[in-house]
Amino acid sequence: MSAPPDLPEVVQRAFDVSRRSGYVSFCRNETGRLLAALAATRTGTLAEFGTGTGVGTAWLRSGVREGGHIVTAELDPRLAKAAARIFGDDDRVEVLAADWSTLRDKGPFSLLFLDAREPKDSGADTIVDLVEPGGIVVLDDFTPCSSWPPVYEGRVDVLREQWLTDERFTTVEVMVAPDASVLIAAKR
Numbered sequence: 001m002s003a004p005p006d007l008p009e010v011v012q013r014a015f016d017v018s019r020r021s022g023y024v025s026f027c028r029n030e031t032g033r034l035l036a037a038l039a040a041t042r043t044g045t046l047a048e049f050g051t052g053t054g055v056g057t058a059w060l061r062s063g064v065r066e067g068g069h070i071v072t073a074e075l076d077p078r079l080a081k082a083a084a085r086i087f088g089d090d091d092r093v094e095v096l097a098a099d100w101s102t103l104r105d106k107g108p109f110s111l112l113f114l115d116a117r118e119p120k121d122s123g124a125d126t127i128v129d130l131v132e133p134g135g136i137v138v139l140d141d142f143t144p145c146s147s148w149p150p151v152y153e154g155r156v157d158v159l160r161e162q163w164l165t166d167e168r169f170t171t172v173e174v175m176v177a178p179d180a181s182v183l184i185a186a187k188r
């Protein structure tokens with residue numbers, strides 16, 4: 001047995017900012033490493049809806065390819081300001097203190113990390129035109145489920161069911177840890 005790989009330096013800085021801000025709603029490292037790997041397959045503009053204090057953004061930044069650009073929107077100006085500090089001298093990351101919808105005219109995106117409740121809950125119809133063909137949507141924070149239809153807390157998880165059956169996307173649920181999964185939806 002050996003220790004897992006070190007955190008990328010930019011992710012470490014994002015954790016420091018989160019700690020100073022008292023903010024804990026960041027993506028877990030397993031999801032972050034997946035985001036970094038997916039970012040490394042992308043060119044063009046990657047987006048994140050719901051920056052928090054920039055941990056997910058930092059994971060994307062750690063993987064993004066030469067020429068790739070990341071835009072991220074955070075509704076809470078205090079959090080957006082904290083995240084912006086991480087990327088102050090990085091012209092490949094733009095942090096906006098704004099509702100996610102202000103990023104509409106910056107798309108279509110090659111990757112969209114959908115991590116704010118409102119657009120995530122409104123489903124694929126809201127998102128489909130924001131992603132380029134072959135582009136990837138990543139949705140975080142699911143609990144692994146092997147039944148069909150997927151069930152969460154005793155009810156059919158309609159959101160997950162819709163993404164997994166939407167013919168405009170090819171979607172897979174990936175377990176990143178025994179208690180956590182993400183959806184990866186590739187636009188057809």
Ligand SMILES: C[S@@+](CC[C@H](N)C(=O)[O-])C[C@H]1O[C@@H](n2cnc3c(N)ncnc32)[C@H](O)[C@@H]1O
Pocket residue numbers: 025026027048049050051052053054055056057073074075076079098099100101115116117118119
């Ligand atoms: C789960 S946290 C984001 C974590 C972050 N993506 C990470 O991995 O470190 C969700 C964030 O979405 C923000 N949010 C909620 N509604 C939003 C909206 N309409 N537009 C932009 N951000 C929003 C919240 O303020 C919160 O900070």
